[in-house]
Amino acid sequence: MADASIKKNSDIFVVSPEKLRRQRAAKFIGEGFLLAIASFVAVVVLFIFYFVAVDAVPFFQERGFAEFFTSTGWYPADDPGEFGALAIIYGSAMVTIGSALIAVPLGIAAAICLSDVLPFTVRQYAKPVIEMLAAIPSVAYGFFALVIFAPLLQNFGGTILMWAWWLIAGPFVLLAVIVIADVLAARVATESKERSLRTVLTLLFGIAAIGVLYGVGRTLSAIEILSGTNALNVSIILSFMALPTIVSVSEDSLQAVGRELREGSYALGATRAETIVKTILPAASSGILAAVILGIMRALGETMVVWMASGNSSQIPDPWFNYLESIRTLTATIAGDMGEADQVTGSARYHVLFAMGLLLLIFSFISNFISERIVVRQRKILAGE
């Protein structure tokens, strides 16, 4: 009797066996379809890796590893050619690090501003504008860098450096002064004197910091830039190309930090600055890191801008951190040399370009792997494990 009533009732809710079969079939097909797409992408990546590697191996078989990684002599067209890629690898590293140094602090600061400082209406309009930077084709950036920015750097290089230093480093340094004075005052003084001590310290440090900022700025203004197609030019342009990714993805992950975390922090008496630095940033750190890696990968893999505006000299600058000298990157070398090299398929000159491509692929795999690991670990820490 009971069985019958259950069956009767459940008949209303449970679908008929036939419909269930159809649903299962649909689910199976759907899942299979998605799996196929996902594996297709994975297979494509593997194929690219495989074909680049296949054409890169003959180079190392013929010439070994030593020359490629330790020599700076890059004369591929000579007979016999020289294929030292050290300076070129170094050039790639230089513009990647240079653009990261500019784009990461600016990008994260901008993301924090958009997410937690500026009113919502500003964010509504500012974010799409920043994201639009990503829509500009890279050849347009390259053209700008070569035809407009390089002559500007040559003519007003020192002045541009000075103002860039004041405008970019200035706010960060002054912010640091305020935070340091704040912390020191809280450590040293009693509660009644804390406020006045903080003011005094802020003023003192502030004057010192302004002195340093001004001094460095004056020194920079004396610098003469002979040729505007150099590592600095490319780093600046690349940082603009990496910014939208960093700002947008960081801002998303900052927004994703739960309201209860913010409210909890304020409830404990934290200021807005403390909430941002001690609560929101750590909570969003894995997302921000992913944003940074994505941005840096954009800078490392970018070809057109570096080809047009880096000057393409296969040299290690003197001194090694001199961003005002022309450099050459892996991507630009592949782009620049492919035209002739592919006509003589099978030569070392052809295969060396694949060796460079392989190197780039390996770089991006490693950095993706590392960022993945850090993100996973960060999640565990946040989850309290």
Add this chain to the structure above:
Amino acid sequence: MKLMKKLFLFAALLSFAAAGPAQAKDIVMDGSTTVGPVAKSFAAYFTKTTGVQVTVSESGSGNGAKSLINGACDIANMSRAMKDKEVAAAKAKGVDPVQHVVALDGIAVVVHPSNYVSSLKIEQIRDIYIGKVTNWSQVGGPNAKIVVIQRESNSGTQDSFKSLVVGKGNAITKGAETQASNGAVKSRVGSTPAAIGFIGLGFVDDSVKPLVVNGVKPANETVKDGSYPVARPLFMYTNGQPTGNVKKFIELPKTDDGKRMISELGFVNKY
């Protein structure tokens, strides 16, 4: 590019089949990328006026020579004379390479218009390019570090400049900037007061100042009479003295239309 080549061959085969045995034999050209523009412009003109299909591949002078030796082309375009080694290889295969000068290729060494250096010896230019001279004051100019600009290693102009000025066994300084085209070099030199660069004669305009080399001004006339030192002839090679359509094609540089095409492309007429 390999695919492109195959497509080209395929297209050539198709057109051959379409032309049929009634048509005279098509012309196949292979070789230098520097001569390429002339060859292609001639080919289009020749097909239009005679109906004979002309295929132009650009695989570099060396490969052009190889093609001629192997009988894979009727005309080998070369931006240098055939080496003894290549001539010997040809002879061994029963091929008799005959040289025809198509045009002359003058290279202007240019500086920023504000630079008061206006004349250099070819040795001075070489020293600048191999990094022995690094300041304009060393060659009678202002006290400024020289910004050396060259072309990508795949450029024919770069190749000629290296053999004509820098010389075998010398390496261009590692600090030299590399630009991708004649236009890019011109734009960099035109906007960089301390720069030196080299471009095809046809590209010179007011934005840069061409240097007088060894006392000779770069101009069509001085290239033609052989007095300007940074110039070289461009060649087409045939197997034996050409006959029929190939002969007609080879003689295009001597015609008015041929001369017009050559100067439009920025080269200098030989005839």
